[in-house]
Amino acid sequence: MIPEQVIHDIEPAALRERTAAYRRDGWRLVQICSTTLDVFELSYSFTRDDRFEHLRLRLPLEGAQVDSITEEYFGAFAYENEIHDLFGIRFDGLKLDYLGNFFKTSVSKPFATSMCVVTGGKNNG
Amino acid sequence: MGERTVIPFGPQHPVLPEPIHIDLVVEDEHVVEAIPSFGFIHRGLEKLVEKKDFHEFTYVAERVCGICSYIHGMGYCQAVETVMNIQIPPRAKWLRTFWCELSRAHSHLLWAGLLADAFGFENLFMQCWRIRETVLDVIEETTGGRVIFGSAKIGGVRRDVDNDTLKRCAVKIASAAAEFEELKKVFRDDYSVKQRLCGIGMLSRDDAWTLGAVGPTLRGSGVRTDTRLEGYAAYNELKIEPIVETACDSYARCMVRMHEVTQSFDLIQEIAARTPEGPVFEKPSGYPNGEYFARLEQPRGEVIYYVKGNGTKNLSRFRVRTPTFANIPPLLHMLQGCELADVGLIVLTIDPCISCAER
Amino acid sequence: MSFLKRSPWIVHYDGASCNGCDIEVLACLTPRYDVERFGVVNTGNPKHADILLITGYINEQSQPVVKAIYEQMPEPRVVVAVGICATSGGIFRECYNTKGGVDSTIPVDVYVPGCAARPESIIDGVVKAIAVLEEKHLAMKKARAAS
Ligand code: SF4
Numbered sequence: 001m002i003p004e005q006v007i008h009d010i011e012p013a014a015l016r017e018r019t020a021a022y023r024r025d026g027w028r029l030v031q032i033c034s035t036t037l038d039v040f041e042l043s044y045s046f047t048r049d050d051r052f053e054h055l056r057l058r059l060p061l062e063g064a065q066v067d068s069i070t071e072e073y074f075g076a077f078a079y080e081n082e083i084h085d086l087f088g089i090r091f092d093g094l095k096l097d098y099l100g101n102f103f104k105t106s107v108s109k110p111f112a113t114s115m116c117v118v119t120g121g122k123n124n125g
Numbered sequence: 126m127g128e129r130t131v132i133p134f135g136p137q138h139p140v141l142p143e144p145i146h147i148d149l150v151v152e153d154e155h156v157v158e159a160i161p162s163f164g165f166i167h168r169g170l171e172k173l174v175e176k177k178d179f180h181e182f183t184y185v186a187e188r189v190c191g192i193c194s195y196i197h198g199m200g201y202c203q204a205v206e207t208v209m210n211i212q213i214p215p216r217a218k219w220l221r222t223f224w225c226e227l228s229r230a231h232s233h234l235l236w237a238g239l240l241a242d243a244f245g246f247e248n249l250f251m252q253c254w255r256i257r258e259t260v261l262d263v264i265e266e267t268t269g270g271r272v273i274f275g276s277a278k279i280g281g282v283r284r285d286v287d288n289d290t291l292k293r294c295a296v297k298i299a300s301a302a303a304e305f306e307e308l309k310k311v312f313r314d315d316y317s318v319k320q321r322l323c324g325i326g327m328l329s330r331d332d333a334w335t336l337g338a339v340g341p342t343l344r345g346s347g348v349r350t351d352t353r354l355e356g357y358a359a360y361n362e363l364k365i366e367p368i369v370e371t372a373c374d375s376y377a378r379c380m381v382r383m384h385e386v387t388q389s390f391d392l393i394q395e396i397a398a399r400t401p402e403g404p405v406f407e408k409p410s411g412y413p414n415g416e417y418f419a420r421l422e423q424p425r426g427e428v429i430y431y432v433k434g435n436g437t438k439n440l441s442r443f444r445v446r447t448p449t450f451a452n453i454p455p456l457l458h459m460l461q462g463c464e465l466a467d468v469g470l471i472v473l474t475i476d477p478c479i480s481c482a483e484r
Numbered sequence: 485m486s487f488l489k490r491s492p493w494i495v496h497y498d499g500a501s502c503n504g505c506d507i508e509v510l511a512c513l514t515p516r517y518d519v520e521r522f523g524v525v526n527t528g529n530p531k532h533a534d535i536l537l538i539t540g541y542i543n544e545q546s547q548p549v550v551k552a553i554y555e556q557m558p559e560p561r562v563v564v565a566v567g568i569c570a571t572s573g574g575i576f577r578e579c580y581n582t583k584g585g586v587d588s589t590i591p592v593d594v595y596v597p598g599c600a601a602r603p604e605s606i607i608d609g610v611v612k613a614i615a616v617l618e619e620k621h622l623a624m625k626k627a628r629a630a631s
């Protein structure tokens with residue numbers, strides 16, 4: 001059976017606490033995903049046995065910042081650094097911080113705006 | 126206590142077919158810390174959804190990575206189909222499963238070859254790739270492509286395969302399977318293979334779980350999980366038993382993959398015999414509106430496709446979380462304290478696919 | 485292949501590709517295709533190589549690396565762009581990180597089409613590259629004799 005996907009909407013301030021609860025109950029962090037709409041929408045996915053749940057929080061496009069969950073799940077550093085480099089969201093208390101050098105891209109924060117058209121190479125003609 | 130030195134590993138390194146860069150902090154011959162950096166093959170293809178319509182994007186999704194290309198394309202289709210509420214015909218489901226298992230077999234054989242090459246067992250490398258060619262022949266016969274199949278499509282599959290061809294393919298796979306058993310013996314019993322793999326790159330069960338390892342890396346550490354158990358495509362009608370090893374070392378991860386090849390070969394036989402008749406494509410109408418996280422099992426482990434549609438022909442977001450990306454924190458953990466000479470090998474045991482990880 | 489006087493050495497670099505072409509390049513070395521029977525040897529060291537095989541397009545990160553590899557190769561040298569990505573950027577042409585095909589960075593002598601390029605076409609490309617290598621070698625010889 002493909003499990004039902006439950007999305008819990010939460011406040012950014014509650015993130016650490018909710019994550020810690022998942023950690024205590026032995027869930028595995030599956031991924032962190034960010035989407036650019038008129039706000040940044042962050043989804044944290046967790047799994048255990050055959051259950052699959054997501055925490056969903058929203059951050060403003062300007063000066064977005066949220067607590068890091070590397071204290072609970074160290075593996076989250078990869079996702080958080082990625083989101084920092086591609087979306088420009090700041091994570092407070094990141095335990096392994098690349099300071100913006102995780103992904104080196106030619107455009108800075110390419111995913112921070114949506115539907116923008118960035119033209120490709122100049123030498124394509 | 127020795128002095129600390131930083132040794133850069135990569136981007137162009139003989140054991141790696143792809144560019145990855147790791148800074149290794151070493152003390153004498155022991156690695157104290159490993160810090161990877163990315164971006165050599167970052168393409169930003171998730172951003173392309175804004176320029177290509179959602180049907181066209183299937184082909185971009187396939188090119189996330191050339192090794193597990195089919196499952197990428199199919200996973201994307203599966204996510205969009207769920208959002209659009211499309212039921213694909215049963216025959217299409219079975220064919221998709223058929224190609225999934227072929228992908229798994231060819232990917233693991235490819236990896237086994239690279240592993241053998243990494244510890245200097247050239248002959249074994251050649252043998253693995255020779256058997257892999259038979260699998261590729263079957264793929265070519267049924268889809269037309271060798272590494273990029275191009276046969277996934279929203280609403281089903283691009284082309285049908287007639288039953289005679291399926292039967293013929295099953296025979297070919299059976300002969301490959303018989304040859305593979307010989308090879309498996311080498312991986313299982315050979316002295317030099319064991320010397321290089323046993324007790325190297327330890328990852329305990331707890332660490333694997335909390336650091337978020339997936340796929341053979343997780344199963345090699347004794348956790349019984351396999352996303353195929355969820356029963357997407359035709360897997361709900363097949364019996365899947367996850368392959369678990371408990372030794373937590375490189376050898377365990379290697380054996381998981383070896384047994385999975387055998388399992389895939391068996392599944393291919395079964396699918397070829399049981400695929401039901403019927404149409405293979407159902408034309409979708411409308412545009413996706415809504416979101417969904419699709420979860421599939423790739424050769425390298427669990428993969429997530431997130432799709433968010435807004436009712437137009439362009440999606441607002443496509444994201445793929447590939448297994449290699451999830452396996453990077455566990456890899457760094459394994460590298461801590463290992464010997465410098467084992468680094469290349471340990472990196473290989475997670476079956477890294479850098480173009481997956483960087484997208 | 486009797487015209488072949490030398491055994492060309494190849495170095496392979498992966499620009500920014502999806503891997504599809506890379507594994508096909510590797511497949512050329514294995515028993516089914518076995519380019520070594522033509523005397524082609526794969527090396528990891530650009531200073532030993534005559535032919536540079538590049539898969540995938542060029543981005544800012546890989547540009548200096550590709551340039552460095554190219555400059556380290558001794559003259560005469562030939563560059564083969566394998567796959568559509570390496571030719572023009574292919575499917576990733578519109579991505580923000582794309583600089584363009586290999587020819588945006590270094591001169592290319594042979595283009596191999598396909599996505600992914602088939603081993604047969606890669607071998608064909610290498611054979612063409614050998615012919616170009618021979619030509620360049622002759623031109624060099626002539627220039628040396630003239631001076
Ligand atoms: S040409 Fe196609 S197969 Fe080759 S690297 Fe590019 S996308 Fe992949």
